[in-house]
Amino acid sequence: MYGFEAISHHNGWAMAIAGALIVMAGLSVLSFIISQLHRVVELIEGRGKKKLGRIPPEVDTAREAPQAAPLDADELKTRYAPLAEELGGTFKLTHLYEIAGAHDMPHIHLSIRSLRAAGVLVPEADGVFKWQQ
Amino acid sequence: MELLYEFWSNTGYYLVDPRNLVMIVVGCVFVYLAIAKEYEPLLLLPIGFGILVGNIPFFKGFGIGIYEPNSMLHYLYFGVTSGVYPSIVFLGLGAMTDFSSLLAMPRLMLLGAAAQMGIYVTLLGALGFGFMLNEASSIAIIGGADGPTSIFLTAKLAPHLIGPIAIAAYSYMALIPLIQPPIMRLLTTKKERVIHMPEMRPVSRLERLMFPVVGLILCCFLAPASIPLLGPFFFGNIMKESAVVDRLAKTASSAIIDTATIFLGFTVGASTQADVFLTPKSVGIFVLGAVAFSIATASGVLFAKIMNLCLKQKINPLLGAAGVSAVPGSAREVHLVGQKEDPSNYLLMHAMACNSSGVIGSAICAGILWSFNMM
Structure with a gap:
């Protein structure tokens, strides 16, 4: 059937x-x-x-006062330049993301986006990026 | 001289069947893909080498082959036919899975449900092709893109089809980079592919601890036949999240799952003896498996697009393709396709949420299909 x-x-x-x-x-x-x-x-x-009740809560200073996002492109450039140098001439953004995470950089997504918008991270072929000095 | 002739008549060179040679070539292709192309090597290498082992011709009756009682391979194969290996793999998988992304964005679970539609469409296709209900159900589960679940259900419903179904399921899982991207691109526009997903909220430890208990109760009450898969799965997860049995969680997610994967892959490969495997039914299973996998991918993507009609914050429809439970292959592929369009788009964590819900979804589907067959 x-x-x-x-x-x-x-x-x-x-x-x-x-x-x-x-x-x-x-x-x-x-x-x-x-x-x-x-x-x-x-x-x-x-x-x-x-x-x-009366026991005062532990103050998590890191949470209460989060580090402000360094949105200024020049400041970001200064912070990220050594990382880009470590990764060599061209690199994938995932690698930059990982290494920034390892260095406890705050707001990595936002920072990388700002660096791209500022033309500091320039896309090359095959999804890799170049650090524009 | 007679002794030499008798010895010769017992060798593989004398007993070889052209079909064995075909399967040996298939095994070599699997080994090549695993080593040279690194396509799911953890699966393809044991399966590929198992195919080589299973297709060495031998004199039947000596207790050598996997289908001969008392053979070493037969004992190892018991873990497949009894459904033990898939349950152990699920235990390890649970101990490896982090549900934080799913807990942070529960709506992504619906994509895992939508991608299971491939299973039910294929069920109809397989019945239409003339397969019996038990066989059709086992073939349909390939659409879940979950090797252990496919093997588990087939062992329960149609044990004679374990070889072709397992090979089809694992082959398509390995071929995700070739199968899924064209479907994703075909069904989405560039504008949709560059949709950025919002950053996820942090998930508390208590939420992660509650999830395995809530998940187990809800899913297994709904489909009790999925207990052998989801029971160990959520148990593995609570071991990981509790952080009080780190040793057990680490063992489950390393030594135990690795051991089960080795024996599962190797014996499934060895079960593809040419005389059992090379049949017209196997061809039908491979065709239907490809259809199932493609429909599963497409239904996930299309469902995400439908969800976008009602959502303020749009979902990247590529995530729908990760609703199949091929962890983490399909999530990785979704991320890569998204990055090709926009290198600053990070979809991996969101795709993992869909992927892990796909694992739960396909296990529920296996339970549902098993129940339907028992009625």
């Missing part, structure tokens, strides 16, 4: 539709629930803090 006849014989249409709907519904529900997990976490952590 072949074709539509075989599909109908094995109840294929119903199975395909039901299967697709079940997996879509299941993952949608999971997606919705995990989108609410952070609220549950906030709730749990909020209660925890209330219980702690």
